Amino acid sequence: MKIAIIGAGSLGQSIAKGLLKNEVVQTLYLTKRNTNTLQSFTNFKEVILTSNNQEAVKNADILIFAVQPKHLEHILTNIQPLLFDRHILISVITGFSIAKIEAIVGPNITIIRAMPNTASAVGQSMTCISANTSGKEKVTLAKTIFNSLGNTLEIPEEQLQAATVICASGIAFWMRLIRATTQGAIQLGFEAHEAHELAMQTCFGAASLLKESGNHPEVEIDRVTTPGGCTIEGLNEMEHQGLSSSLIKGIKKSFDKINQIKN
Numbered sequence: 001m002k003i004a005i006i007g008a009g010s011l012g013q014s015i016a017k018g019l020l021k022n023e024v025v026q027t028l029y030l031t032k033r034n035t036n037t038l039q040s041f042t043n044f045k046e047v048i049l050t051s052n053n054q055e056a057v058k059n060a061d062i063l064i065f066a067v068q069p070k071h072l073e074h075i076l077t078n079i080q081p082l083l084f085d086r087h088i089l090i091s092v093i094t095g096f097s098i099a100k101i102e103a104i105v106g107p108n109i110t111i112i113r114a115m116p117n118t119a120s121a122v123g124q125s126m127t128c129i130s131a132n133t134s135g136k137e138k139v140t141l142a143k144t145i146f147n148s149l150g151n152t153l154e155i156p157e158e159q160l161q162a163a164t165v166i167c168a169s170g171i172a173f174w175m176r177l178i179r180a181t182t183q184g185a186i187q188l189g190f191e192a193h194e195a196h197e198l199a200m201q202t203c204f205g206a207a208s209l210l211k212e213s214g215n216h217p218e219v220e221i222d223r224v225t226t227p228g229g230c231t232i233e234g235l236n237e238m239e240h241q242g243l244s245s246s247l248i249k250g251i252k253k254s255f256d257k258i259n260q261i262k263n
């Protein structure tokens with residue numbers, strides 16, 4: 001596969017790391033205006049760094065756009081004359097609809113919107129995918145790419161905003177929960193590095209239990225809460241303080257914000 005990541009910033013670099021780790025890519029163009037920040041990628045023989053988006057488009061078949069929304073229109077207009085049937089456009093950009101991309105590049109180009117997260121770098125992304133009419137048959141290829149970076153789910157485009165909150169912003173939400181647990185552990189007497197390890201591995205264990213068993217979280221909670229014990233004492237206090245409620249409210253706020261961005 002010849003892939004170009006147009007706008008190799010935070011998310012673009014995470015995707016690049018995952019692709020390189022899995023050796024799924026033959027040629028990988030990484031573009032940004034200042035390529036100095038991409039020097040760590042020069043060790044990979046597959047990688048070509050450039051500030052020239054047109055060069056990347058000419059030499060790649062799969063184009064992953066990972067710039068900020070405000071930059072996309074200009075970039076698409078600039079590369080539009082170089083687009084052909086062989087190209088597959090994948091946008092990971094928030095709030096830039098397939099219709100808007102089609103209006104710039106035309107309806108005959110395959111356009112896929114994907115919403116991965118930064119765990120792409122370690123092959124653990126949850127990526128939601130939607131395609132335009134021309135893209136329906138190529139969606140399998142997009143899934144193959146993103147399955148190499150974690151799991152995928154094809155969803156209607158209308159649900160992509162919600163998926164962004166749960167899966168992309170979700171990485172930050174889970175990080176904060178892990179950090180709060182770490183702070184609690186330090187208060188209980190652990191060294192910071194020990195507290196971090198305890199919080200992280202316990203979080204990983206909880207997610208792994210659900211993945212492997214297919215159980216509802218409450219089934220696993222029932223297994224831990226000894227009657228009259230310390231777990232239910234702590235859990236009930238967390239709920240009195242609004243743990244579930246504050247998470248749900250935060251998710252809703254994030255969703256309201258993303259919907260203010262014009263699609």
Ligand SMILES: NC(=O)C1=CN([C@@H]2O[C@H](COP(=O)(O)OP(=O)(O)OC[C@H]3O[C@@H](n4cnc5c(N)ncnc54)[C@H](OP(=O)(O)O)[C@@H]3O)[C@@H](O)[C@H]2O)C=CC1
Pocket residue numbers: 006007008009010011012031032033034035053066067068069071075092093094115116117118168169
């Ligand atoms: N970060 C995340 O976890 C997620 C982000 N997203 C979406 O992905 C997109 C990118 O986000 P993120 O990676 O955080 O943003 P960043 O700002 O980190 O990355 C965007 C990159 O685009 C580059 N860029 C700007 N203009 C051009 C240009 N003309 N040609 C080539 N490259 C250019 C910038 O580098 P330079 O200035 O050197 O050109 C920058 O590094 C956003 O739309 C965001 O909503 C979606 C899901 C998760």
Ligand SMILES: O=C(O)[C@@H]1CCC=N1
Pocket residue numbers: 094164168169
């Ligand atoms: O915070 C944001 O707006 C972007 C979209 C999801 C992750 N980063």
